[in-house]
Amino acid sequence: MAAGARPLRLSARQMTGSTDRRWRVAAGLAAVAALAVFLGGAGFALLAQADRTPNLFALASDRYLRGVVLFTLEQAALSTLLAVIGALPLAVALHRARFPGRGLVLRLFLLPQALPVLVGALAIIAVWGRNGVVSDLVATLGFGRLNVYGLSGILIAHTFFNLPLAARLMVAALDGVPAESWKLAGQLSLTPLTTFRLLEWPAIRTALPGATSLIFMLCVTSFTLVLTLGGGPGATTLEVAIYQALRYDFDPGLAVFLALIQIGLTALALAVTLRLGETTPGGFTLGRRARRYDPAQGFVRVLDLAVLAVGIAFVLSPFIATIVAGLRSDLVALLADPNVQRAAMTSGVVALAAATLALLLATPLLLARQALARSASSRRHAAWRGLFELSGSLVLVVPPIVIGAGWFLLLRRVTDVFAAAPFVVIATNAVMAMPFIVRILAPALATSAERHDRLAESLGLFGLARLRHVEWPALKAPLALSFAFALALSLGDLGAMALFGSQDFVTLPYLLLQRMGSYRTADAAGLALLLGALCLALMAFAERGFRPEEGR
Amino acid sequence: MIAKPALVLDGLEYTYDSAPMRFDLTVAPGEWLAIIGPSGAGKSTLLDIIAGFLTPERGRVTISGADMRGVPPSQRPLSFVFQENNLFAHLSAVQNVGLGISPRLRLSPAERQRAAEALQAVGLVGFEDRKPGEMSGGERQRVALARAFVRQRPLLLLDEPFAALGPALRRDMLALLRDLRRQAGTMTVLMVTHHPEDALGFADKVAFLDKGRFVTVGPTEETLSASGIAAVERYLGTRALA
Numbered sequence: 001m002a003a004g005a006r007p008l009r010l011s012a013r014q015m016t017g018s019t020d021r022r023w024r025v026a027a028g029l030a031a032v033a034a035l036a037v038f039l040g041g042a043g044f045a046l047l048a049q050a051d052r053t054p055n056l057f058a059l060a061s062d063r064y065l066r067g068v069v070l071f072t073l074e075q076a077a078l079s080t081l082l083a084v085i086g087a088l089p090l091a092v093a094l095h096r097a098r099f100p101g102r103g104l105v106l107r108l109f110l111l112p113q114a115l116p117v118l119v120g121a122l123a124i125i126a127v128w129g130r131n132g133v134v135s136d137l138v139a140t141l142g143f144g145r146l147n148v149y150g151l152s153g154i155l156i157a158h159t160f161f162n163l164p165l166a167a168r169l170m171v172a173a174l175d176g177v178p179a180e181s182w183k184l185a186g187q188l189s190l191t192p193l194t195t196f197r198l199l200e201w202p203a204i205r206t207a208l209p210g211a212t213s214l215i216f217m218l219c220v221t222s223f224t225l226v227l228t229l230g231g232g233p234g235a236t237t238l239e240v241a242i243y244q245a246l247r248y249d250f251d252p253g254l255a256v257f258l259a260l261i262q263i264g265l266t267a268l269a270l271a272v273t274l275r276l277g278e279t280t281p282g283g284f285t286l287g288r289r290a291r292r293y294d295p296a297q298g299f300v301r302v303l304d305l306a307v308l309a310v311g312i313a314f315v316l317s318p319f320i321a322t323i324v325a326g327l328r329s330d331l332v333a334l335l336a337d338p339n340v341q342r343a344a345m346t347s348g349v350v351a352l353a354a355a356t357l358a359l360l361l362a363t364p365l366l367l368a369r370q371a372l373a374r375s376a377s378s379r380r381h382a383a384w385r386g387l388f389e390l391s392g393s394l395v396l397v398v399p400p401i402v403i404g405a406g407w408f409l410l411l412r413r414v415t416d417v418f419a420a421a422p423f424v425v426i427a428t429n430a431v432m433a434m435p436f437i438v439r440i441l442a443p444a445l446a447t448s449a450e451r452h453d454r455l456a457e458s459l460g461l462f463g464l465a466r467l468r469h470v471e472w473p474a475l476k477a478p479l480a481l482s483f484a485f486a487l488a489l490s491l492g493d494l495g496a497m498a499l500f501g502s503q504d505f506v507t508l509p510y511l512l513l514q515r516m517g518s519y520r521t522a523d524a525a526g527l528a529l530l531l532g533a534l535c536l537a538l539m540a541f542a543e544r545g546f547r548p549e550e551g552r
Numbered sequence: 553m554i555a556k557p558a559l560v561l562d563g564l565e566y567t568y569d570s571a572p573m574r575f576d577l578t579v580a581p582g583e584w585l586a587i588i589g590p591s592g593a594g595k596s597t598l599l600d601i602i603a604g605f606l607t608p609e610r611g612r613v614t615i616s617g618a619d620m621r622g623v624p625p626s627q628r629p630l631s632f633v634f635q636e637n638n639l640f641a642h643l644s645a646v647q648n649v650g651l652g653i654s655p656r657l658r659l660s661p662a663e664r665q666r667a668a669e670a671l672q673a674v675g676l677v678g679f680e681d682r683k684p685g686e687m688s689g690g691e692r693q694r695v696a697l698a699r700a701f702v703r704q705r706p707l708l709l710l711d712e713p714f715a716a717l718g719p720a721l722r723r724d725m726l727a728l729l730r731d732l733r734r735q736a737g738t739m740t741v742l743m744v745t746h747h748p749e750d751a752l753g754f755a756d757k758v759a760f761l762d763k764g765r766f767v768t769v770g771p772t773e774e775t776l777s778a779s780g781i782a783a784v785e786r787y788l789g790t791r792a793l794a
Contacts, residue, residue: 017624451637454605460626460655469657473642 020462021371025384028368031361032391038427039398042406049256049409064233069261072237075151075226076219079158083215084208086163090311091170092200093304096192096292105308106171108315109164114539115319116492117161117224118509119532122516122524123318124148124157124229126325133317153229158222162215164315169214173207174200179291186293192300209276217269221262221399224494228516238262239401243498252409259402267397319532326529329522340527343511347491350422350507354429355486359479361430362437365392367471370445374453392438395431400495403428408499421500425507428496433486440482441475448474484542488535555581556617558707558740559602564611566764568597573764575601575611581706582738586751586772589761590787595744598761599709602742603632615707626655630707631700635715638696639684645671645695646680652699670698673735674728690721694728701732701739710743714750722747726754748776748788760784 094105112120128134128148135145148156177199185195223239230236236244238258245255334340369388372381395403407424411417452470456462461469494509501510508531515524559579566573573594579585587595600606602613604625613620615629631652639648643657649667650659659667668680674694684692693713700708714722733739743755751758751772758776759769762783768775776788 017626452640454600454603454625454632454634455638457605457625458603458632459651461651462626462655465656469640469643469651473640 017374017457017462020466021374023463024364024371025368027364028371028388031364031368032387034361035391035394035431038431039394039403041410042398042403045406045410046256046259046402049252065258065261067234068236068238068241068258069265071151071235072220072265075154075158075230075235075237076216076222078151079155079162079219080212080216082155082159083162083166084212086159086311087166087170087211088204089307090163091167091174091204092196093307093311094167095171095174095200096294097301097304097308098292099305099308105312106168108312109168110539111319111536112161112164112315114488114536115161116494116509116531116535117222118228118494118512119322119492119528119535120161120318121157121225121228122512122528123322124153124160126321126525127317128153128156133321149229150232150235151230154222154226154235157225157229158219160315160318161225162218163311166211166215167311169207169211170204173203177203182292182294190294192294195294210273213269213273213276217266217273217396220269221266223399223401223498227494227498228513238265239399242401242405246405246408246499255405256409259405262402263398266399270396322525322528322532325525326532329526329529331526331529334523334526334530339506339511340508343506343508346422346505347507347509350426350429351487351490353426354433354490355483357426357430358433358437358486359483362392362434362441362482363475363479366438366441366445369442370449373446374449393435396435400428400432400493401499403431404496404499418500418502418505421502421505425496425500425505426490429490429493430486432493432495433482433489436485436489437482440478440485444474444478445471481542484538488538488542491538492531492535557581557614558583558616559742560612560614561602562612562614564601564608564613566594566597566601566606566608568594568764571764573597575764575766577759577766577769579740579742581616581740583757584733584741584743584755585769586755586758587742587744587761588746588748588751588758588787589767593761594764595761596711597764599632599711599742599744602707603630603709604628629705630709631703631705632709633693633696633700633711633713635712638699638713639692641684644681644683645676645687648684648695649699649702652703667698667702670702671695673701673732674698690717690725693717693725697725697729697732701736704736706738706740708739708741710741712744712746715746722750726750730754752776760787762787 094102115123125148126132128146130145130147132146132148139145146152181199185199190198220237221239222237223243226235226237226240227243230240238261242255242258242262245251245258365388369385372385372388404424407420407428408417411420411424448470456466456470491507492509494513497507497510498513501507501513506514508527512524512527512531515521515527557578558581559577561575561577564573564575566575571592571594575594575598587598589595597606601608602615602620604620604623618629620628639645640651643651646664646667647657649670650657650664653659653663653667671677671679674697676691676694676698679687679691679695684695687695696713714725717725729741733741741755743750745751748758755772757769758772760767760775760781760783767783768781775784
């Protein structure tokens with residue numbers, strides 16, 4: 001019978017669990033309140049400082065502003081286009097070709113997202129920059145050397161970070177094709193073109209809106225890459241402009257104005273993303289290995305392998321560059337450098353605190369939402385559930401740099417901004433990790449609720465006993481994974497740090513940026529290797545945790 | 553004096569996916585009632601209403617004379633065995649049974665002993681410390697039965713708990729349930745099943761549910777052999793032969 005899927009209608013009066021539920025909702029509301037204070041504080045500061053009302057007229061008349069907004073949109077659109085179009089043949093080849101190490105390639109495609117953006121930027125410069133491998137190649141062919149700074153560099157870097165993501169989402173969509181379809185294709189000996197038209201393209205098309213809007217969103221809010229690779233008057237995005245307005249020109253009015261535009265833009269992009277459908281969690285998994293019966297032969301096979309070779313080289317080269325350059329630096333001296341040690345210590349403390357805070361905020365939020373789902377009868381409950389749902393992803397609309405800007409302006413009035421810096425950075429990093437944590441925890445929680453809700457109700461498992469026997473076993477692994485994820489995210493973050501970093505408050509990415517700025521290239525390369533390795537190790541741990549548990 | 557009925561459903565109404573359902577039924581104490589009917593007839597919905605997982609729009613559920621309105625699932629004098637997910641994967645068999653004695657799982661040695669004995673009663677000697685992952689589907693359902701009996705509640709609701717088992721194993725489980733009932737004294741059983749043969753030789757009565765209504769309720773053999781009711785015979789496949 002159709003049990004399980006249908007909503008359970010429980011009236012509030014009927015539950016001894018209602019006390020249990022009230023506790024959970026109260027804890028959830030506390031988390032929402034904390035978020036509201038943090039995000040609202042930033043918003044309040046921005047609005048209180050707004051001496052220029054953002055209007056389209058001002059936007060149209062100011063050449064600088066217009067240029068920044070247009071460039072933000074232009075680079076995001078082009079980056080998205082490159083990533084998605086490039087990923088298409090790669091995904092098809094990856095799914096069709098059978099070769100040893102296919103799983104390894106999929107895993108490789110997980111790596112760019114785990115890499116701190118600043119490390120990635122440095123790697124892109126090493127491969128594609130004036131003195132990079134590609135430039136050498138192009139130069140020997142008689143062309144001029146490449147210039148990686150400006151739009152071209154931003155596009156390459158964005159493609160490096162997002163093309164593998166798009167490819168993985170597409171492969172996940174292909175994995176969703178029922179096994180019978182591949183059997184049928186094999187039996188009917190469909191040509192590769194027909195297979196693409198009938199099976200592959202329809203599957204990939206379902207992933208396209210989600211993948212495109214997600215990547216656009218990521219590129220519109222991209223900060224670190226533009227900071228390192230762009231930054232000139234012709235290649236500045238809103239986020240970088242906010243940063244420059246606060247840190248260099250000290251023009252709070254301009255920063256506020258820019259921040260409001262940025263919020264509007266991200267909200268718009270997010271609305272489109274949400275409209276265009278949920279992105280599957282395929283972004284995280286390695287996918288089932290579909291058995292296909294249409295082995296590519298002859299020309300198609302050669303083409304597949306060529307596409308794969310180019311794709312792998314493109315994604316792998318920055319990693320190799322990071323390792324090679326990093327090993328060339330004096331790692332031992334670097335590790336002994338008290339500045340590096342201090343930065344590492346600071347980074348560790350900040351990351352641990354941020355990850356802990358992120359879990360402390362996200363878990364009550366989700367438990368409250370799930371508790372209300374248990375009793376979704378009244379409209380009021382639906383609204384509350386919506387509140388919990390929204391709070392988890394609110395950060396997507398308000399980029400870290402904007403939150404940072406708000407607190408920067410607010411704190412400036414009451415205290416020394418840089419004294420409060422660590423707290424703001426920790427909170428910002430925690431909030432940044434929340435959307436990801438929600439995505440990791442929510443499905444696990446929903447599954448456990450579906451399995452055990454009625455059982456727990458009928459046995460009278462409530463309160464701590466319920467937490468221990470229903471939620472904890474289901475959340476244990478995802479919580480560890482979320483923690484590792486949040487750690488890595490915070491360790492590699494430069495968004496809030498760029499604003500709040502100072503001589504007294506230096507994290508590893510900030511130190512890396514300083515060394516890059518003072519042209520201590522070898523040091524920078526060594527630091528990049530250390531930071532990259534640390535984050536990748538954490539993510540590898542997290543990814544292992546994501547594999548489904550066996551048994552039940 | 554006549555004992556109060558174990559269960560009375562009085563004008564219960566519930567709308568499931570805009571399909572209206574209405575249930576009226578009286579079950580005598582100690583009766584074993586099998587509920588059969590096609591998919592979507594409302595069998596599981598009915599059990600969920602009795603157990604308190606769903607709230608009826610109208611009507612009343614009375615168990616042993618007590619009105620169940622406003623009584624939460626855990627306080628109702630009944631136990632529920634689901635088709636699957638009856639056990640917690642991180643708890644051993646004896647702990648899973650122990651949850652039926654104390655939801656906080658603080659078991660005194662005597663209580664733990666009682667849980668272990670319940671396991672023995674369902675034929676799981678030496679299974680105390682095994683986790684559900686190390687058991688077969690049939691063994692897991694035995695643990696669930698053991699817990700249901702340890703709770704000593706007068707009404708037992710079974711929502712196709714043996715549906716995933718093969719015919720022989722299913723008969724074993726039914727026989728086990730019959731024996732357990734005998735030892736427990738009077739326990740009223742409501743058993744939803746897809747297999748009419750599950751009822752034969754075990755259930756006292758059969759209720760046939762179709763499109764959210766009881767079409768007929770009667771002694772098992774009679775109802776299953778010659779009810780003369782079109783919906784029942786269509787479901788059983790006996791109509792074409794007649």
